[in-house]
Amino acid sequence: MDKGHTLPQDFGEFLHCMRMRSKFTIFLVFVVALVIIEKENNIISRVSDKLKQSPLSLTEANSTDPSLALSENGSLMSLSELDSAFSQLKKRLQNVTLQLGRTREPLLAPAKGTRKHVLLMATTRTGSSFVGEFFNQQGNIFYLFEPLWHIERTVSFEPGGANAVGSALVYRDVLKQLFLCDLYILENFIIPLPEDHLTQFMFRRGSSRSLCEEPVCTPFVKKVFEKYHCKNRRCGPLNVTLAAEACLRKDHMALKAVRIRQLEFLRPLVEDPRLDMRIIQLVRDPRAVLASRMVAFSGKYETWKKWATEGAATISDDEVQRLRGNCESIRLSAELGLRQPAWLQGRYMLVRYEDIARSPLRKAKEMYKFTGIAITPQVEEWIQKNTQAPQDSNGIYSTQKNSSEQFEKWRFSIPFKLAQVVQNVCSPAMNLFGYKLASSPEILTNRSISLLEERRTFRVT
Numbered sequence: 407m408d409k410g411h412t413l414p415q416d417f418g419e420f421l422h423c424m425r426m427r428s429k430f431t432i433f434l435v436f437v438v439a440l441v442i443i444e445k446e447n448n449i450i451s452r453v454s455d456k457l458k459q460s461p462l463s464l465t466e467a468n469s470t471d472p473s474l475a476l477s478e479n480g481s482l483m484s485l486s487e488l489d490s491a492f493s494q495l496k497k498r499l500q501n502v503t504l505q506l507g508r509t510r511e512p513l514l515a516p517a518k519g520t521r522k523h524v525l526l527m528a529t530t531r532t533g534s535s536f537v538g539e540f541f542n543q544q545g546n547i548f549y550l551f552e553p554l555w556h557i558e559r560t561v562s563f564e565p566g567g568a569n570a571v572g573s574a575l576v577y578r579d580v581l582k583q584l585f586l587c588d589l590y591i592l593e594n595f596i597i598p599l600p601e602d603h604l605t606q607f608m609f610r611r612g613s614s615r616s617l618c619e620e621p622v623c624t625p626f627v628k629k630v631f632e633k634y635h636c637k638n639r640r641c642g643p644l645n646v647t648l649a650a651e652a653c654l655r656k657d658h659m660a661l662k663a664v665r666i667r668q669l670e671f672l673r674p675l676v677e678d679p680r681l682d683m684r685i686i687q688l689v690r691d692p693r694a695v696l697a698s699r700m701v702a703f704s705g706k707y708e709t710w711k712k713w714a715t716e717g718a719a720t721i722s723d724d725e726v727q728r729l730r731g732n733c734e735s736i737r738l739s740a741e742l743g744l745r746q747p748a749w750l751q752g753r754y755m756l757v758r759y760e761d762i763a764r765s766p767l768r769k770a771k772e773m774y775k776f777t778g779i780a781i782t783p784q785v786e787e788w789i790q791k792n793t794q795a796p797q798d799s800n801g802i803y804s805t806q807k808n809s810s811e812q813f814e815k816w817r818f819s820i821p822f823k824l825a826q827v828v829q830n831v832c833s834p835a836m837n838l839f840g841y842k843l844a845s846s847p848e849i850l851t852n853r854s855i856s857l858l859e860e861r862r863t864f865r866v867t
């Protein structure tokens with residue numbers, strides 16, 4: 407993912423940056439507190455309840471999230487710090503929020519009974535951009551591509567155990583406002599801060615058709631630096647008000663997020679009668695994900711590469727724990743979803759990327775059926791165009807062969823040693839999703855041996 411880091415040219419600039427940064431941090435802590443307090447006044451007590459749970463649940467928490475994999479007393483310490491920080495902020499800010507509440511008009515989606523809100527919940531390198539297009543291409547859906555990127559970029563909780571809990575709450579509350587078309591909530595997290603509700607810095611604006619069509623695409627007047635611009639046309643800076651209005655006009659809303667780790671945190675959204683939520687969790691073979699991440703974020707995976715090829719450096723335990731944490735949080739979310747507790751009934755669907763790669767149109771239809779939204783010819787056309795290889799001279803589409811080659815490419819790019827690490831650490835998740843373990847390098851690279859179990863349904867044991 408585009409991180410857009412720039413290195414300061416000299417020390418003076420560096421200091422300036424640091425000063426700006428700390429100002430922002432203070433501001434953002436404030437904003438975050440506002441977000442939380444404004445949306446749910448009782449959240450603090452709920453957080454406290456969560457944090458004061460028994461040590462046992464903390465141990466559970468550490469298995470679901472890598473950033474909680476600290477020494478047990480370390481986690482406890484930072485969690486209680488967060489707790490007290492929250493209560494202090496609450497006291498200080500309640501008055502401010504009361505005043506804010508009066509001036510800010512709530513922007514609520516009209517209570518159209520049929521409006522659906524779809525969350526595509528994934529992790530990086532699982533094909534979520536591709537699958538997100540299935541919804542982006544439907545003209546009646548207001549689709550946002552990874553809006554939580556802005557929050558991750560600007561909000562940095564102190565590192566440590568509280569990080570995951572704190573950010574999950576912020577993500578959740580921002581998500582809720584976005585589903586309600588309150589796009590203004592994002593302005594607090596966009597850097598530089600938008601003025602007059604205008605911004606050139608909406609992350610991957612061009613990946614949202616709704617942000618690039620009339621009337622949200624305002625006439626292009628003067629050339630300004632626009633980091634994320636529309637693909638097929640030039641537009642003026644994004645007017646957030648226009649975007650919010652467009653969001654309200656569309657029949658449905660969908661967004662993709664790779665930053666939601668735990669399904670259970672979404673319960674208040676799922677139970678919000680205004681939202682009529684549908685959650686699609688997208689998973690992919692963790693060996694393929696690692697192979698893909700090593701290419702996409704190669705800097706981060708230097709030690710893995712060295713370890714696999716030279717045997718010199720060792721993979722730190724931290725990194726293995728992080729991998730385990732990723733797999734486990736995906737598995738735990740999926741298990742919760744598959745168990746279909748009453749609050750999730752009919753609202754959760756698990757999809758494997760591999761199944762989509764092999765039969766994109768069929769899976770798209772299934773997903774649309776699940777959401778209760780009608781698939782349109784444009785969506786079908788887009789899928790045809792983007793998944794099929796050009797017609798060959800025999801007039802036969804080579805889709806099947808081609809896409810299966812595509813989705814299994816990782817088998818030849820990942821060293822067996824690394825595949826083994828993933829298998830050791832992620833086998834519970836792999837078992838659940840039907841990804842077969844490869845017991846030797848020969849099996850890993852033997853195309854005639856499938857590493858994918860054919861599954862129509864998934865069983866929680």
Ligand SMILES: *[C@@H]1O[C@H](CO)[C@@H](O)[C@H](O)[C@H]1NC(C)=O
Nearest residue numbers: 465466468469475476477478
């Ligand atoms: C939690 O983390 C500690 C320390 O890293 C580890 O010893 C323990 O096994 C973990 N618990 C679970 C359930 O994974």
Ligand SMILES: *[C@@H]1O[C@H](CO)[C@@H](O)[C@H](O)[C@H]1NC(C)=O
Nearest residue numbers: 476477478479480481482483
């Ligand atoms: C708690 O952690 C600190 C360092 O993080 C360590 O020095 C201390 O011994 C630990 N205390 C207990 C009771 O484990």
Ligand SMILES: *[C@@H]1O[C@H](CO)[C@@H](O)[C@H](O)[C@H]1NC(C)=O
Nearest residue numbers: 497498500501502503504505
């Ligand atoms: C809240 O703000 C108002 C207006 O600024 C002020 O008069 C009042 O004393 C404040 N209340 C508290 C409890 O701080």
Ligand SMILES: *[C@@H]1O[C@H](CO)[C@@H](O)[C@H](O)[C@H]1NC(C)=O
Nearest residue numbers: 601602603604645646647648
């Ligand atoms: C943004 O759009 C709104 C709604 O049409 C309009 O009232 C406002 O003037 C626009 N803002 C700017 C800066 O053009």
Ligand SMILES: *[C@@H]1O[C@H](CO)[C@@H](O)[C@H](O)[C@H]1NC(C)=O
Nearest residue numbers: 793794795796804808809811
């Ligand atoms: C697979 O499809 C892509 C795009 O449709 C094409 O560029 C590529 O050459 C195809 N590969 C094979 C092996 O047919």
Ligand SMILES: *[C@@H]1O[C@H](CO)[C@@H](O)[C@H](O)[C@H]1NC(C)=O
Nearest residue numbers: 848849851852853854855856
């Ligand atoms: C690949 O697996 C098939 C089926 O098990 C086997 O017949 C074949 O010999 C294997 N190929 C290689 C190159 O090992």
